[in-house]
Amino acid sequence: MSINTHNTHIVNGFAYHAPTSVAEATKLLDEHGVEASILAGGTDLVPKMKQAILKPKHVVNLKHIPELAGVREEAEQIRIGALTRLRDLERSIIVTEKLPLIHEAITAIGSVQIRNMATVGGNLCNASPAADSAQALVALGAKANIAGPKCERSIELESFFTGPGRTVLGRGELLASLTLPYPEEGSRGAFIKLGRTSLDLATVSIAVNAKMKKETVESIRVVMGAVAPTPLRLRNVEQSLAKKKLTVDAIEEAGKLVSESIKPITDIRGTAEYRRVASKGLAMEALTRILDGSRRDK
Amino acid sequence: MKITIRVNGKPRGFDVEPNTLLLNLVRDGMLLTGAKYGCGVGECGACTVLLDGESVLACMVLAFDADGRNVETIEGLGEYDSLHPIQEAYLEEGAVQCGFCTPGFVMSTKALLSEKSQPTETEIREYLKGNMCRCTGYVNIVRAVQSAAAKMKGPG
Numbered sequence: 117m118s119i120n121t122h123n124t125h126i127v128n129g130f131a132y133h134a135p136t137s138v139a140e141a142t143k144l145l146d147e148h149g150v151e152a153s154i155l156a157g158g159t160d161l162v163p164k165m166k167q168a169i170l171k172p173k174h175v176v177n178l179k180h181i182p183e184l185a186g187v188r189e190e191a192e193q194i195r196i197g198a199l200t201r202l203r204d205l206e207r208s209i210i211v212t213e214k215l216p217l218i219h220e221a222i223t224a225i226g227s228v229q230i231r232n233m234a235t236v237g238g239n240l241c242n243a244s245p246a247a248d249s250a251q252a253l254v255a256l257g258a259k260a261n262i263a264g265p266k267c268e269r270s271i272e273l274e275s276f277f278t279g280p281g282r283t284v285l286g287r288g289e290l291l292a293s294l295t296l297p298y299p300e301e302g303s304r305g306a307f308i309k310l311g312r313t314s315l316d317l318a319t320v321s322i323a324v325n326a327k328m329k330k331e332t333v334e335s336i337r338v339v340m341g342a343v344a345p346t347p348l349r350l351r352n353v354e355q356s357l358a359k360k361k362l363t364v365d366a367i368e369e370a371g372k373l374v375s376e377s378i379k380p381i382t383d384i385r386g387t388a389e390y391r392r393v394a395s396k397g398l399a400m401e402a403l404t405r406i407l408d409g410s411r412r413d414k
Numbered sequence: 415m416k417i418t419i420r421v422n423g424k425p426r427g428f429d430v431e432p433n434t435l436l437l438n439l440v441r442d443g444m445l446l447t448g449a450k451y452g453c454g455v456g457e458c459g460a461c462t463v464l465l466d467g468e469s470v471l472a473c474m475v476l477a478f479d480a481d482g483r484n485v486e487t488i489e490g491l492g493e494y495d496s497l498h499p500i501q502e503a504y505l506e507e508g509a510v511q512c513g514f515c516t517p518g519f520v521m522s523t524k525a526l527l528s529e530k531s532q533p534t535e536t537e538i539r540e541y542l543k544g545n546m547c548r549c550t551g552y553v554n555i556v557r558a559v560q561s562a563a564a565k566m567k568g569p570g
């Protein structure tokens with residue numbers, strides 16, 4: 117092992133598979149079960165393999181399945197392939213024009229090199245409570261489309277995560293795509309992330325998407341990152357804001373409620389107390405940006 | 415398994431194991447030691463090479479993922495007596511001290527200038543944030559990128 121003291125190698129060997137269809141991939145995953153790891157961009161998986169935190173006997177590379185990558189407009193929805201690289205996602209015209217909130221969240225991830233490699237599916241399946249794409253996608257009402265050896269299923273992305281590093285994916289299953297409804301007229305979003313450095317995972321983050329009628333909230337989704345075991349949707353805050361005019365007082369009130377509603381922990385990135393105070397500020401800032409935006413629209 | 419990679423313009427064949435990383439293949443297999451091993455986990459950018467023109471971290475790319483593709487390293491840019499304008503600019507602006515980070519920075523700069531020929535300072539800092547330098551303090555690096563952009567634009 118001494119050869120790898122500086123993470124220079126993947127010491128353990130593995131069998132490599134590069135399926136070219138979803139059916140072939142799910143069959144392989146089903147066959148090898150817990151001994152197999154899916155490889156997408158590898159920015160989470162490869163460091164774990166180098167540090168021998170994970171020692172898969174089989175690695176199934178999904179990058180040779182063309183149908184899993186890309187952003188497409190369909191009749192009722194926008195589809196984002198799970199293997200879409202973050203850099204392709206942030207540069208997609210469909211995303212910059214119709215889903216600016218996603219653009220904002222994705223460009224906050226890592227560095228250019230990381231985004232050239234990493235995929236959106238990898239970000240979600242790694243299931244870090246701090247994963248930056250998750251809050252924005254949940255705020256926009258994304259569905260996760262899952263392919264398995266026997267059938268396909270679709271669930272709300274919100275219920276995809278079951279804990280840190282854990283998802284609903286069962287044996288043989290993979291995340292195939294995300295589908296999002298076209299944003300309604302008057303939709304506005306804001307994403308804000310606080311990290312220790314610009315390259316770090318979030319210490320606390322927030323994504324808000326609101327349907328505004330002038331300065332009044334018609335409907336709203338508020339999702340926080342890194343304050344709970346999974347991305348956290350704050351339904352009580354959403355309800356308290358619905359049909360309300362966004363005034364300075366209403367925004368202050370909402371910020372307080374956000375801070376009271378989360379159950380943060382203390383870890384290397386920040387203390388629970390810090391997260392509580394910061395989340396109030398983040399929520400107020402996000403709502404203020406939404407208000408400013410809808411004022412500009414008149 | 416046998417793979418073929420076009421390295422700095424020349425196709426080359428290699429026989430590699432599934433767990434071979436691109437950086438080890440470049441440094442130990444091809445003896446191109448420009449790209450450096452810094453952290454090994456994606457945080458420092460010293461191992462940056464271009465894969466089909468885009469900057470990636472060779473310390474986290476499986477060699478298999480480079481099969482059939484173009485890999486560009488610092489060695490492909492210029493020679494001692496005919497430096498690339500980006501290399502010239504880094505030297506002239508004092509953007510190189512110990513030099514450990516330089517190959518990574520130069521490759522990131524090449525990718526940046528091919529996407530955007532005249533970036534602003536904010537765009538330069540954002541694009542290069544995945545590259546760490548423990549010596550220069552970054553100011554001279556930003557100047558070097560600006561100067562390289564000007565050189566590559568040419569007069570007028």
Ligand SMILES: Cc1cc2nc3c(=O)[nH]c(=O)nc-3n(C[C@H](O)[C@H](O)[C@H](O)COP(=O)(O)OP(=O)(O)OC[C@H]3O[C@@H](n4cnc5c(N)ncnc54)[C@H](O)[C@@H]3O)c2cc1C
Binds near residue numbers: 163178317456
């Ligand atoms: C220096 C650095 C900085 C980073 N900064 C950030 C940051 O700011 N914000 C952030 O959110 N993340 C950050 N990350 C984490 C990481 O880059 C992202 O989570 C990235 O999106 C992971 O995608 P990937 O394609 O590389 O995943 P991989 O590493 O290939 O896979 C991640 C996990 O998901 C599984 N998986 C991948 N795709 C699928 C699929 N389609 N179906 C089922 N399972 C799948 C894999 O088996 C693996 O367990 C950073 C990482 C590094 C190294």
Ligand code: FES
Binds near residue numbers: 454
């Ligand atoms: S050695 Fe690859 S990023 Fe540090």
Ligand code: FES
Binds near residue numbers: 516
């Ligand atoms: S010049 Fe020494 S690390 Fe950058």
